[in-house]
Amino acid sequence: MSSHSMSDTFAERAAQLREYIFSQPSSTFENNPWAVANAIDDFAETQGRMMIFKKKKLEVAQAQLTAQQPAPRTILEFGTFVGKSAVAWGAILRDIYGGDIPEDVNVYTFELDPVMVSLSRDLIKLAGLQDVVHVLEGPASESLKKLHSEGNVTSVDMAFFDHWEEFYLPDLQLIEDLKLFRVGSLAIADNTDFPGAPDYLKYVKAGGRGVAGSVKYESLSFATKSQQGKPSVVEVSTVVALA
Numbered sequence: 671m672s673s674h675s676m677s678d679t680f681a682e683r684a685a686q687l688r689e690y691i692f693s694q695p696s697s698t699f700e701n702n703p704w705a706v707a708n709a710i711d712d713f714a715e716t717q718g719r720m721m722i723f724k725k726k727k728l729e730v731a732q733a734q735l736t737a738q739q740p741a742p743r744t745i746l747e748f749g750t751f752v753g754k755s756a757v758a759w760g761a762i763l764r765d766i767y768g769g770d771i772p773e774d775v776n777v778y779t780f781e782l783d784p785v786m787v788s789l790s791r792d793l794i795k796l797a798g799l800q801d802v803v804h805v806l807e808g809p810a811s812e813s814l815k816k817l818h819s820e821g822n823v824t825s826v827d828m829a830f831f832d833h834w835e836e837f838y839l840p841d842l843q844l845i846e847d848l849k850l851f852r853v854g855s856l857a858i859a860d861n862t863d864f865p866g867a868p869d870y871l872k873y874v875k876a877g878g879r880g881v882a883g884s885v886k887y888e889s890l891s892f893a894t895k896s897q898q899g900k901p902s903v904v905e906v907s908t909v910v911a912l913a
């Protein structure tokens with residue numbers, strides 16, 4: 671990037687998105703997570719590229735979560751950015767639980783950048799999800815260790831990997847080491863094809879560590895099409911055994 675850094679560009683884009691949403695009547699969005707998620711998509715489509723989890727890919731994850739038995743109670747998200755997918759997880763949980771989300775159903779989403787933490791929290795609140803979707807600032811691995819040691823997360827139904835790709839595998843293995851997965855838990859990852867997370871992909875495709883007592887996965891690559899018509903993959907890995 672030439673005249674200014676990538677994080678300056680993201681901060682400018684975040685400020686524009688804030689203006690785009692909060693200049694509209696709040697009644698459009700209040701208590702309406704899908705309206706907030708769709709508005710972020712509209713902004714990205716009309717105002718320029720943003721590194722959000724795109725609609726077609728979200729539909730793949732939505733189908734998996736909606737079919738999950740028992741229904742998802744704890745979702746971890748690695749990489750909040752402006753909160754598009756975090757709000758969407760809340761919207762999906764509302765659909766699953768018929769609007770009345772039980773108190774012990776939570777999304778924990780991790781983000782390094784304080785500007786994004788602030789914007790995503792405001793959008794989550796606007797959508798009426800502040801009791802369900804929690805943004806934790808700092809390195810994801812540290813936030814997860816704290817959630818675990820304080821007893822706030824004891825089991826994980828779905829982990830979504832959408833932060834910097836070099837952390838996908840270590841953070842997946844951290845979830846394993848903390849013994850948070852159950853049979854049927856899902857690990858869903860964006861960008862495994864581009865920019866690519868080869869070590870993560872190799873690991874889940876191989877089924878995991880492959881040693882006694884380790885988590886075993888079955889992993890499928892779902893191909894969607896980007897707006898430009900290019901193939902774009904979501905990797906869905908299901909925990910099929912814990913030993």
Ligand SMILES: C[S@@+](CC[C@H](N)C(=O)[O-])C[C@H]1O[C@@H](n2cnc3c(N)ncnc32)[C@H](O)[C@@H]1O
Nearest residue numbers: 722723749750751754755781782809810833834
């Ligand atoms: C691709 S964006 C996430 C997009 C978001 N899931 C969405 O669909 O709107 C990646 C985000 O991950 C954050 N990030 C990268 N590495 C991280 C880490 N180790 N811990 C927490 N956040 C991280 C970045 O600051 C960036 O905002």
